[in-house]
Amino acid sequence: METQGTQDTLREAPTADLGAAVAEVERFQADLHRLRTEVARAIVGHEEIVDGVIAALLCGGHALLEGVPGLGKTMIVRTLAAALDLHFARIQFTPDLMPADILGTNMIVEDERGAKRFEFQRGPIFAHIVLADEINRATPKTQSALLEGMQEQSVTVAKVTYPLEPPFFVLATQNPLEMEGTYPLPEAQLDRFFYKLKVAFPDRAQLHSIMDRTTRGEDPAVSRVVSRPRILEMREVVRRVPVARTVQDYALRVLLATHPDSPEAAAITRKYVRYGASPRGGQALLLGAKVRALFAGRFAVSCDDLRQVAKPALRHRIILNFEGEAEGIGTDRIVDEILHATPEEAPAR
C-alpha cells in the first residue's frame, strides 16, 4: 500500500503549532466529555439534545427546543448551567409578560441619606443562560425584547445600553400542542436561533431511568466542570477548525438546495418550499459541523458532520408553501431528501 509517498506528501507542517492545535483539540474533547458526563448524571437520554444545546452554546448561538411539556427541557438547561458554572435564569412567558419583565426596569431607590434616584434593575435576561419557556405565549412585543438581546448581545433601556455578559445563551422552548392563543415566532425571528431541537418522548428504558431517578428521592447534584472562561476559549477553538473547500462547497450546495429558485434546488424543494434557508443557516451548518468534528476528535470538518447538523440547523429556516403545509410535509423530510439528492462531489460543469 502506498502510504509512504502520501505520508511524505502530507508530513511537512510546523510541529509547534501543530502540537498546540492537537493539545487544544484534545483538551476540548476532554472538557466536552466531562460536561456530557456531568449532564448525563441528571438527564436521562436526550444525548442529541444535550449535544445540540452544547454545540449551540459553543458556536455562540441560541437554541429553540420544541417538545411537549414534562420532557425535561428546563432540567436540561438548568443542569447545563450548573455544570458550566453559568448564571441561569428562567423566564416563563405568558401573554401578559411585558418587555420590562425580561429586560429590567428603572426603579426608584433611596440611598442612606434618603436621596432618591433611578436605578436600573436588571431583568432575567442578564443571566448567561436564559431559559425562555413557552416563548410563543408572549406577545410579539415581549418576544422582540428577548430577540433583540439575542441578536445584539445587549439591551437598551431608557436609551442606556447594557451589554450582556458572554457567554449569553438563550434556550427557548415551544409547546407544539398549545397553538391557540399563542404568538408563533415569525420566520425572521426563528432564523435567529442557531438550532431548533426537537425533544422526543423518551422510550421505555429511558422512562424507567427517569422514574428511578426522580421518584426515589435521589437528586444527583451537578458539579461545575467547565468554567465560564473555558467556554469562551472553547468557542474560539471551534472557530479555528478548518473546513476544506470541497466540504464547504457541499454545505453551500445543501443550503442552496433549500431554495426553490436555485439551480441546485431539489425536486421536493421546488414543490413544497416557499423560501429557503438564509446564510445564517449556512453559518449554522458549518459551525455546527465544526463542533461535531471536535466532538469526534478530528481537526477538520467532514461532509458527514454537515449531514448530522443539517436538520437542527435548517429545519426552522425552511418555509413551506401552501401545498407543503396542506399536505403536512415536514421540513425534516425536505432536509432528508435534499441530503439524499445532493452529492458530496460537485458535478463537473
Added chain:
Amino acid sequence: MRRVRRRLRLQAALEAAVLFAIPAAAGVLVAIYAWKIRALQGRGVLLVLAGAAAVGLLGALFGAGRRIPLRRAARAIDRAAGLSDRLGSALEFGPDTKDPFEAAAVEDATRHLDRARPAAAAPFAWPRDLPALGAITLVCLLLLLVRVPLPARPVPVPPPQAATLSLSADDIYAERDLQRALQREAARNDDQEAGDLALRLQRLLDDLEQGKLTHKEAFEKLAELEQLLTRSPAGDFEPVLKELRALGQTLAKEKPTEDLGKAMRGEELALAKEELERIAQKLKDEKLSPKEREELARALDKSKVDTSKQEEQERREREKLEQQQRRLEKERQKSPEKSPNKDDLKRRLEQKRRELEKLTRDQQRHQERRRQLEKLSRDLRNAGREARAGQQQQASRSLEQAAQQMGRFADEQRRGQSAQRMAGQLGELKGTLQRAGKGADGKDGKDGKGKGQGDGKKGKLANFYERAKGAPRPGDLIVPEQGGDLSMEQPGGGQQGPQGEQPGPGQPGEGKDSPKGTPGDGIGDSHDPNLLGERTRLRAKHKNVLVPGKEGAGPTRAETILSASDRGFSNKAYRKVYRDYTSVAEEAMNREKVPLGFKSYVKRYFRLIMPRE
C-alpha cells in the same frame, strides 16, 4: 491514492467499454441476421465483429483517458475506511499549510492512512450496462445457433396490360361486307381516296378480329377514320341533288325527257346519265324527227338551274372564311410563347387552322359544283338549241358532255353514299366495340363468344348474308360454312353456295319463320338471338324455269318484301322499298318513338336487310 486512482480509471474504462459495446453489439446482431438470410457474406460479419471490438476498445480508452483527480481517490478511501474526509481535507490543505489546525488535520489523516484499503475504496463492480450488453450478446449467440428462414423474394409483378379487344368474324360481318363493297366501288370508279378508306377499314377490322388492339386503340383508329371521312371530297352533296331534283322535276314534265327527269327526280344519277347517253345516241344516229327534235329542244330549254342559292351559300362561306382568318390572325398575334397558357393557345390555333382548311375546302367544293351545275345546264340548253337548229351531231356531243357531267355527279353521289354508309357503319362498329368492351361476362371476346353470338351461329349469319345478296355473281363474296376467310367469286369460277339451300320459285324463305321464344305482351326487354329464324330443310323436287320479265308497274311493295328472301336483297325494287322503310324508321327513331336501348337493334336489323349489290 494513486493505486485507488488506477482502480477507478480501470473501472471507468470498463464502464465506457461496455457502454460503447452496446451499439456495436447491436450492429453485430444485425450483421449476423443479414448473414443468416444471406444478405451478407461471412467476411462481412467478421468485419463487423472486428469493428465492434474496436468500438469497445475505443470506449475503454475513452473511459481510461478521463481525468480522475486525486481528491476523488482520497474521497473514495475516506468513504471506504470511514475516515470522515480526513484524507480529502488533508489533500486540500496540503503539506505546506501554515494553519496549525490544518496541519493537525493533515497529520491526523496521515495517522489514519493505515486504515486505507484501495480494494475497499475502489472495488471493481460490474458495469451497470453489462446486463444490456449481455442480453444482446445472448441474442447474437442464439441467432447463430437457430435456423433463420430466408425471406421470400418478392416476385416482380408485371405491369398490368390493357386487355385487347377481340371481335369475332360475326360481330363485324356487316362491316366487312361494307368494306368489300366499298373497295369494289372504289376500284370500279378508280377512286383512290375511297380505296384508301376501304383499306384502312379493312386493316382495322383485321386487327380487331385478331385481337391486336385495346379498347382505347380501337376507338382511336375509329376516330381517325371518321376524321378522314369528314375530309372526303364527297361532302355535302345535297344542294346539288336538290338542284338536280328540281331540274328533273321540270324535265319529267316533257315527254322526250320524261325518263331523264324521273331519274333525276329520283336521284338516280347513273340512270340519268344513261338516259342522256341514250338521247345523245339518238341524236347522233339522227333517229329523231324534226318534231321530236323540237319537243326535245323545248324541254331542254327549260333546264336552267338556279345557282343563286349556291352563290348565296358561297358568299356566306366566304364571309365565314374571312372571319375565321381574322380570328386566326388575332390568335397568332397573342404571343403563345410568353403566355402562361401557351399549350391551350396552340391547341386553339391548331383547331382554328383545321376549321379554316375545312371551310376553304368546302368553299372550293361548292364553287366547283356550282360551276358543274351551270355547265350541265348550259350543255343541256346548248343541246336543245342545236337540236332545234338541226345540228344533231353537235347536239349529241353537247348531250354527251352533259352525260359525262351527270356521270361525275353520279360518281360523287355514289362516293357520298359510300361515305354515308361508311360513316353509318363506323357508328355501328363503335357500338359493337362498346358492347365488346363491356363484355357479357367480363370476357374480352377472345374466345370468340361475343354478346348474343355463339359458335353455332357463326355460319348461319354468313349464310344469311350470302342469301341476302341473291345468287352469287362474279365479284361477290363467297362465305365459307364454318369460319375461314372470305373470298371473292371469280368470274367464271365455281361457286360455293349456302349449304343445302337452292333458290327457287315457291320455296318459302326463312323470313316467314317466326322467331322462337315466348310471345310477350308488347315490347320485351330482350330479343330473340335467332335473328334469322329456323332453317327449314324442305326438300322438294323442282326445275329451273326462265320467266321473262314484263314491262309494267313492277311488283308491289309487299311482293318485293316477300320475295326478298328468295331473290336476295339485291334488286332495284327492293332497294327502293328499303329506302322508303329506312327513312320512316329513321324518322320514327328521331322522334324517340323507339326506346333508346333498342335503336341499335333497329339499326342492326336494317343493316342486315340492306340492299346488296
